[in-house]
Amino acid sequence: MPPLIKICGLSTPEAVDAAIEQGAAYIGLVHYEPSPRHVDLRTAAELRRRAGAHVKVVLLLVNASQQLTGQALAAVWPDVVQFHGTETPEWLGVVKRLVPAEIWKAIGLKDAGTLERIEKYRGIADRILFDAPASALPGGNGARFDWSLLANHRHTIDWGIAGGLTPDNVAAAIAATRAPLVDVSSGVESAPGVKDLDRIAAFCAAVRAAQ
Numbered sequence: 001m002p003p004l005i006k007i008c009g010l011s012t013p014e015a016v017d018a019a020i021e022q023g024a025a026y027i028g029l030v031h032y033e034p035s036p037r038h039v040d041l042r043t044a045a046e047l048r049r050r051a052g053a054h055v056k057v058v059l060l061l062v063n064a065s066q067q068l069t070g071q072a073l074a075a076v077w078p079d080v081v082q083f084h085g086t087e088t089p090e091w092l093g094v095v096k097r098l099v100p101a102e103i104w105k106a107i108g109l110k111d112a113g114t115l116e117r118i119e120k121y122r123g124i125a126d127r128i129l130f131d132a133p134a135s136a137l138p139g140g141n142g143a144r145f146d147w148s149l150l151a152n153h154r155h156t157i158d159w160g161i162a163g164g165l166t167p168d169n170v171a172a173a174i175a176a177t178r179a180p181l182v183d184v185s186s187g188v189e190s191a192p193g194v195k196d197l198d199r200i201a202a203f204c205a206a207v208r209a210a211q
């Protein structure tokens with residue numbers, strides 16, 4: 001079975017529709033003001049309504065305060081909350097107990113030590129999203145990590161990969177990691193924050209064709 005697809009950083013109804021038409025399982029809405037993909041809560045709620053039950057909606061937060069987290073969850077009612085900062089397992093546990101959403105934790109994968117450190121999220125995070133280490137932004141930088149780090153790793157938590165994936169390299173990333181989920185943002189854009197509908201289609205086709 002091909003990996004599940006998450007298209008992240010959507011900000012328009014057209015991009016939401018394209019992701020659904022092309023078979024994405026998840027769409028990501030980034031609520032983080034420094035990002036070129038930031039959507040305010042009103043827009044996020046509108047996009048969430050448009051997505052309906054056709055696709056699962058992932059709300060991305062980065063070290064958000066308790067107050068902002070509450071406001072964002074109440075406005076968007078996401079299927080998944082993706083924490084993309086330095087949030088602790090304890091904080092994820094608090095949110096998990098309060099909202100009927102999956103909890104994902106993004107981790108910048110630097111070296112084998114990172115793989116040991118993520119164990120603290122076991123039993124709390126429903127999925128670990130391995131991404132390139134933070135640089136200009138905590139995520140969405142279009143940078144890859146070393147896929148070979150995952151080649152022989154025995155995963156104890158559901159997982160997926162992100163970071164610098166494109167229609168041209170996603171098949172190689174799947175072959176190298178056997179990831180059950182692939183996530184893309186910059187690789188399906190024509191400019192930062194501007195999704196390219198043809199590239200969304202090409203990415204999804206490449207995932208479906210991957211061995």
Ligand SMILES: O=C(O)c1ccccc1NCC(=O)[C@H](O)[C@H](O)COP(=O)(O)O
Nearest residue numbers: 008035139140141142163164184185186
């Ligand atoms: O996309 C952003 O702008 C962003 C900003 C801050 C935190 C997370 C962000 N994106 C999270 C994602 O899940 C991206 O899809 C992931 O980092 C991969 O991005 P890319 O390398 O651009 O494909």
